[in-house]
Amino acid sequence: MNPRPVPDATVSRLPLYLRVLAELAGAGETTVSSDELAEAAGVTSAKVRKDLSALGSYGTRGIGYDVSQLIDEIRSTLGLTEHWSILIAGVGNLGQALARYKGFAERGFRVAALLDVDPTKVGTHVADLTVRHLDELPDIVRTEGVAIGVIATPAAAAQDVADRMVGAGIRSILNFAPASLAVPEAVTIRKVDLAIELQILSYYEQRDALRDLGGGSGAGAIGGS
Amino acid sequence: MNPRPVPDATVSRLPLYLRVLAELAGAGETTVSSDELAEAAGVTSAKVRKDLSALGSYGTRGIGYDVSQLIDEIRSTLGLTEHWSILIAGVGNLGQALARYKGFAERGFRVAALLDVDPTKVGTHVADLTVRHLDELPDIVRTEGVAIGVIATPAAAAQDVADRMVGAGIRSILNFAPASLAVPEAVTIRKVDLAIELQILSYYEQRDALRDLGGGSGAGAIGGS
DNA sequence: CAATGTGAAGACCTTCACAGCC
DNA sequence: GGCTGTGAAGGTCTTCACATTG
Numbered sequence: 001m002n003p004r005p006v007p008d009a010t011v012s013r014l015p016l017y018l019r020v021l022a023e024l025a026g027a028g029e030t031t032v033s034s035d036e037l038a039e040a041a042g043v044t045s046a047k048v049r050k051d052l053s054a055l056g057s058y059g060t061r062g063i064g065y066d067v068s069q070l071i072d073e074i075r076s077t078l079g080l081t082e083h084w085s086i087l088i089a090g091v092g093n094l095g096q097a098l099a100r101y102k103g104f105a106e107r108g109f110r111v112a113a114l115l116d117v118d119p120t121k122v123g124t125h126v127a128d129l130t131v132r133h134l135d136e137l138p139d140i141v142r143t144e145g146v147a148i149g150v151i152a153t154p155a156a157a158a159q160d161v162a163d164r165m166v167g168a169g170i171r172s173i174l175n176f177a178p179a180s181l182a183v184p185e186a187v188t189i190r191k192v193d194l195a196i197e198l199q200i201l202s203y204y205e206q207r208d209a210l211r212d213l214g215g216g217s218g219a220g221a222i223g224g225s
Numbered sequence: 226m227n228p229r230p231v232p233d234a235t236v237s238r239l240p241l242y243l244r245v246l247a248e249l250a251g252a253g254e255t256t257v258s259s260d261e262l263a264e265a266a267g268v269t270s271a272k273v274r275k276d277l278s279a280l281g282s283y284g285t286r287g288i289g290y291d292v293s294q295l296i297d298e299i300r301s302t303l304g305l306t307e308h309w310s311i312l313i314a315g316v317g318n319l320g321q322a323l324a325r326y327k328g329f330a331e332r333g334f335r336v337a338a339l340l341d342v343d344p345t346k347v348g349t350h351v352a353d354l355t356v357r358h359l360d361e362l363p364d365i366v367r368t369e370g371v372a373i374g375v376i377a378t379p380a381a382a383a384q385d386v387a388d389r390m391v392g393a394g395i396r397s398i399l400n401f402a403p404a405s406l407a408v409p410e411a412v413t414i415r416k417v418d419l420a421i422e423l424q425i426l427s428y429y430e431q432r433d434a435l436r437d438l439g440g441g442s443g444a445g446a447i448g449g450s
Numbered sequence: 451c452a453a454t455g456t457g458a459a460g461a462c463c464t465t466c467a468c469a470g471c472c
Numbered sequence: 473g474g475c476t477g478t479g480a481a482g483g484t485c486t487t488c489a490c491a492t493t494g
Contacts, residue, residue, distance in 0.1 A: 006428075009485055015424035019403060033453060042405040045453095046487055053455055061454045061493045078424050079431025086423065097322035103403060103420040148426055171433065172426040178244060178328060180267040188429040190422055195328040197415055198311065199240035199303050201373055201397040203231070204413040206304025208396065234463060258475065270475095271465055278477055286471045286476045 006077060010051045014074050016041050017048070021071050033064035085112040085146045089161045090153030091121050091131050094176055098152055099127040112144040117157075134164065141168040148172045155179040162189075231302060235276045241266050242273070243299045250292050258289035310337040310371045314386045315378030316346050316356050319401055323377055324352040337369040342382075359389065366393040373397045380404040387414075 006014075020040045024032055034052070038045040052059065052070070055077045059065045075081055086104070088095050091114050098104075099114055114126055115134045122133045132140065140146060149165040151158050151173060158177035165173060166187055175181055175191040183189055231239075245265045249257055259277070263270040277284065277295070280302045284290040300306055311329070313320050316339050323329075324339055339351055340359045347358045357365065365371060374390040376383050376398060383402035390398060391412055400406055400416040408414055 007485075011428050012421075012425055014428075015418075015421040016405070018424070019421075020405070035453080040405060042407070044487075046489095047485090049454065050456080050486080059454050062452045063494075064453065077428070079427045080424065082427075082431070084423075084427060084430070093322040093325045097318040098419065100318045101419060104423065107420045107424065109420070109423050147430055148423060172430045174422050174426060180241070180245070180265060182267070186433070188426060188433070190426060192417055192419070192422060193240075194323065194326060194417070195332045195334070196237075196240040196244075197399055197417060198309075198329065198334050198373060199243070199305065199332065200237055201399060201413060201415060202304045202307075202309060203236050203239075203302070205309070205372055205397045206307070208411070208413070232463075260475085269465075271467095272463095274476060275464080275478080284476050287474045288472070289475065 004054070004056060006054050010054050011078075013041070013043065013047070013051055014055075014078055016043075017051070018071065018074050018078070018080075021067055021074070025067050025071060030067055031060075031064045032067055032070075034059070037065070080108055083108045083110060084148055085110045085144050086148040086150055087111070087113040087115060087137075087140060087144070087146045088150045088152055089115045089134060089137075089165070090151060090157070090177075091116040091118075091126060092152065092154070095150075095152035096126050098150060098176075099129065109148075112146050113140045115140075134161070137164050138168040141165075141170060146170060148174065151175045151177050151181075153177050229279070229281060231279050235279050236303075238266070238268065238272070238276055239280075239299050239303055241268075242276070243296065243303070243305075246292055246296050246299070250296060255292055256285075256289045257292055257295075259284070262290070305333055308333045308335060309373055310335045310369050311373040311375055312336070312338040312340060312362075312365060312369070312371050313375045313377055314340045314359060314362075314390070315376060315382070315402075316341040316343075316349075316351060317377065317379070320375075320377035321351050323375060323401075324354065334373075337371055338365045340365075359386070362389050363393040366390075366395060371395060373399065376400045376402050376406075378402050 017037060020037060034045040034048040038048045052065065055073060057070060057073045086109050088098055088111060099111055104111060111129065114129050114131045115137060116122060116131055117134045121131050124131050149170040151161050153161055155178045158175065158179040159181055162173060162181045162183055166183055171187045173183065173187060173189045175189060178193050178195060181189060242262060245262060259270040259273040263273045277290065280298060282295060282298045311334050313323055313336060320339065324336055329336060336354065339354050339356045340362060341347055341356055342359045346356050349356050374395040376386050378386055380403045383400065383404040384406055387398060387406045387408055391408055396412045398408065398412060398414045400414060403418050403420060406414060
């Protein structure tokens with residue numbers, strides 16, 4: 001009766017399908033099979049079918065899925081019918097790159113504000129926005145209806161920024177700082193650590209190098225897409 | 226007898242522990258318990274113990290783990306005793322930010338080259354490096370001993386770049402382009418899609434908003450760190 | 451007959467709880 | 473006494489395989 005709880009693993013793949021479906025729609029395709037979708041998304045077709053059936057979606061046996069219907073279905077499940085406002089704290093290298101990144105707007109996320117504490121940065125313009133002081137965070141969250149906070153500060157500042165965000169009512173945080181953040185249970189936090197990704201690759205690189213020398217053991221690849 | 230196969234989930238957490246341990250070492254701590262490490266890394270202590278025991282590491286009952294020994298152990302497991310060279314393809318917003326990011330060097334990754342195809346970019350300088358043309362990729366991989374390729378191009382160019390990297394002998398790729406890449410099985414690929422992270426957050430944001438209105442269903446938070 | 455939707459089996463990961471050791 | 477290391481139990485996710493249906 002309730003919108004059925006979508007498994008976490010499925011949630012994390014839905015945006016992927018959405019991207020592929022948008023491409024298909026752009027190419028004029030009107031239907032797609034789980035095989036085709038799987039191929040394009042870099043996953044297995046069984047996974048696609050399980051994932052899509054989890055959101056109660058309608059495919060047609062013998063035919064496949066209706067592309068535009070599926071797009072609507074997934075966007076609705078992910079809450080993308082609403083256009084979220086985000087703000088970015090930390091206007092260093094990464095923060096600036098994120099501010100200029102077109103992909104956010106394309107997918108319905110509006111960068112409402114850029115914040116920093118550095119007086120040489122506050123007041124400057126980046127990507128059509130004026131950098132404002134972190135102290136303005138509560139005001140901005142309220143007036144702009146910000147739902148998601150992005151942390152792109154140095155590690156040392158990240159916890160303070162997270163605390164301020166939580167205090168201002170933000171309950172979804174994307175953390176790029178290389179630091180583990182403590183937040184109340186009701187706050188959802190995701191982290192992206194660039195250096196950690198490289199270290200993980202290092203493990204598999206090393207393992208495969210050993211295997212090639214006859215070290216035995218290891219299996220195959222990891223990635224998918 | 227063989228370096229025992231470390232579970233993928235464990236591999237993805239080891240860099241996290243390493244970061245925490247480095248902080249502890251910097252603060253002069255010589256031992257750490259699984260509880261303390263778990264707290265600082267944002268995971269459970271059982272997980273920490275399972276993870277560390279997977280790499281055969283020695284803790285001391287009643288005491289905990291020796292910080293510097295554990296650092297060595299993890300670095301060795303991850304292959305971080307070697308200093309890897311990486312290259313970045315695509316010198317747009319994100320590519321430049323990555324090139325300037327200090328965190329890579331701090332953890333032993335040397336950015337050996339920046340590549341692009343845009344003639345207005347080739348020859349310019351970014352973060353002490355001269356941007357070179359993508360056609361030079363095979364030469365650079367050979368002469369610089371590049372092990373990891375980072376793709377920071379637009380989606381449309383990503384597959385071509387991946388193909389070139391694979392052709393040049395690179396077997397580990399970190400992909401920031403919003404595209405699913407097909408690579409041979411022997412190549413390890415990881416992806417980071419900034420917009421996808423936001424879309425995932427959108428789902429939980431929406432779900433929790435519904436729950437707060439009495440929509441029932443949902444559980445707790447997701448994140449950890 | 452092509453392709454979905456799904457029980458059932460299997461792999462993987464996490465959590466529990468406690469024996470064992472310093 | 474405190475903390476590790478680990479079997480066992482419990483979840484979650486993936487894969488299989490096939491009955492079902494337009």
